[in-house]
Amino acid sequence: MRYVIWALRLLVFVLVLLFALNNTGPVDVTFYADYVLHQVPLIVVMLVTFIVGALFALLLILPSALRRRREASRLRRELEKMRQQANKVLGDAPKAQTPAPEVVAPLAPM
Template sequence: MRFIVWLLRVVVFVVLLVLALGNIQDASLQFIPGYTWTAPLILIGLVFFGVGLFAGVLAAAPAIVRQRLEIARLKRQLKSAQEVPPVVDEPPLPPII
């Protein structure tokens, strides 16, 4: 199974490398009037991929922090519950005559 996963990774890498090498011509982006950014198409794609990755991590960060705090709280509760000796509720002994 690991071999298949690594083979798939190599195939994806080679396909993306061929795509990158095939798109080295310059492209122009006009963000605001009067400002144009000219760069290789693959560099523009890489920049936008990085920006999207950063935005995704930034959007997921609050949920991840909240989950880690909850996990830490639950671990503290579990540790304190394990330290307290269990209370055994036994019925009273019958009177000795």
């Protein structure tokens, strides 16, 4: 399965690389207030657009990820507290004698 995933990654990389190499022509990029960048390679424009989109996506995901991390931390603390309480209750109860292994399964004669 690991090899299939790596083969798919390689295939996607090659397809993206071929797409990028076919789109290297110069383009004019117009911003607000009539500010224009002339003759910028299209691949650079696509790369910058992808990076800006990825950063916006990370900024949108960040609050919920932090909230989940905080909740998981709270649940771990609560679980540890419950384990300590259970150990305290079980520690007060008399311990049952566990039989020796030889009693449960006698050793075979030599």
